[in-house]
Amino acid sequence: MYKYKEPPQRQQSTGPEGTTAQTAASVNRSGSDTMGATMGPVLHWLHDVAAVTLLKARRTLFQAAILFCVLVLLLWVSIFLYGSFYYSYMPTVSFSTPVHFYYTSDCDASDYALCSFPRANISFIRNERDQVMANGQPYRISLELEMPESPVNEQLGMFMVKMSLYTKDGKTVSSVGRSTMLHYRSSLLQTLSTLVFSPLLLTGMSEQKQLIEVELWSDYKTNAYQPTVGAVIEIQSKQVQVYSSQLRIHAYFTGIRYVLYNFPLTSAVIGVATNFAFLSVIVLFSYLQFIWGGLWPPDQVRVRVMIGDNTRIQQRREEARKRIERENSQKELDAPKVIGSVTDSSEFQGNDTEAELLSKKSSVVSDAPKANVPDTKAEESHESKGPEESDGLNMSDGSLLSHQTETALRQRPGPWMSL
Numbered sequence: 001m002y003k004y005k006e007p008p009q010r011q012q013s014t015g016p017e018g019t020t021a022q023t024a025a026s027v028n029r030s031g032s033d034t035m036g037a038t039m040g041p042v043l044h045w046l047h048d049v050a051a052v053t054l055l056k057a058r059r060t061l062f063q064a065a066i067l068f069c070v071l072v073l074l075l076w077v078s079i080f081l082y083g084s085f086y087y088s089y090m091p092t093v094s095f096s097t098p099v100h101f102y103y104t105s106d107c108d109a110s111d112y113a114l115c116s117f118p119r120a121n122i123s124f125i126r127n128e129r130d131q132v133m134a135n136g137q138p139y140r141i142s143l144e145l146e147m148p149e150s151p152v153n154e155q156l157g158m159f160m161v162k163m164s165l166y167t168k169d170g171k172t173v174s175s176v177g178r179s180t181m182l183h184y185r186s187s188l189l190q191t192l193s194t195l196v197f198s199p200l201l202l203t204g205m206s207e208q209k210q211l212i213e214v215e216l217w218s219d220y221k222t223n224a225y226q227p228t229v230g231a232v233i234e235i236q237s238k239q240v241q242v243y244s245s246q247l248r249i250h251a252y253f254t255g256i257r258y259v260l261y262n263f264p265l266t267s268a269v270i271g272v273a274t275n276f277a278f279l280s281v282i283v284l285f286s287y288l289q290f291i292w293g294g295l296w297p298p299d300q301v302r303v304r305v306m307i308g309d310n311t312r313i314q315q316r317r318e319e320a321r322k323r324i325e326r327e328n329s330q331k332e333l334d335a336p337k338v339i340g341s342v343t344d345s346s347e348f349q350g351n352d353t354e355a356e357l358l359s360k361k362s363s364v365v366s367d368a369p370k371a372n373v374p375d376t377k378a379e380e381s382h383e384s385k386g387p388e389e390s391d392g393l394n395m396s397d398g399s400l401l402s403h404q405t406e407t408a409l410r411q412r413p414g415p416w417m418s419l
Helices: 008-089 151-156 187-196 198-203 256-262 264-291 299-349 354-365 376-384 387-411
Strands: 094-098 119-123 139-148 159-166 172-180 209-220 230-236 244-251
Touching: 008 256, 008 264, 139 159, 159 209, 172 209, 187 198, 256 264
Parallel strands: none
Antiparallel strands: 094 244, 119 230, 139 209, 139 244, 159 172, 159 230
């Protein structure tokens, strides 16, 4: 029977395609392996960088939080100190209290006359412990009298107002008397004023009265040894008519108190800033004292630096000594082999004379001048000297060492002599 066979061309065509596919797969596999081998260190580096960055960010955030807390604390302490200073240094700016006059009434009063002069007792102690007037501070003391424009007061004319200041023991330390009266107004002016302000007068929003201010002291200063604790006010007239009265004490500031009172905001900013700077300097000095042990870096830092330099020099010397010992040990191990080859060649060939053997020995050993290890002092001298001097010394030392090793080898029996 006839069997169908694939054409050879098709079979031949399938071979290269399979090879190409395998090659492509191997190329892809190798490319992926190469990419993985390349990306592995990169990812590891990125992980390390991210960890270091996170650690630095955390440390920076922690330091910033500590610094912020310290600054807030210093600001709060600065404000507290300024407020305490202002409260303790600034006295009472103004003091006002009503004055209630009293008089005797056990007489037969006639023609609107009083039995005695109106009198009032005023205390300058607040809360039973704080004084109104500070020691050494000038004050202006005045009395305001609210008097009606009555015919009695108009006919009264001038009258005296007397004020006496006393201490805690009741001793009078100062006394003054001032005269005053109502301001003059003609009948026509009074009539016109009544007509104009009649609506207000009828509704009770205005009254026919005058406010009389009597200045008793312009710059009174209390004594620290005998502080003023009260005053007695007396109107020396039995026919005076008064609605009400007020005693006013106002302080006149000079120097720092004047600035603090007239420029409160600027003074507060300057005071708080000064306290903040002062406290910051104290905290900075304390930090430096804690870290360095003083304002300037101590000598210990310099000693540490010098110790570090000496340590590095000693490490260099130790490394150089080990390197030279390693080279010497290697050359000592190589030297017998060379000598053995020389002896073997002399035994088998028998063409070399004793002089040639000695010359070969000297030539072999001449490579060993470097075998002897110079100590650290010789190395320091080589480092301190210039390159030319060090080369000269090496050459001279090499020649000397070659002679010494040569004589030693001549005297030491070799392995061939034991045979």
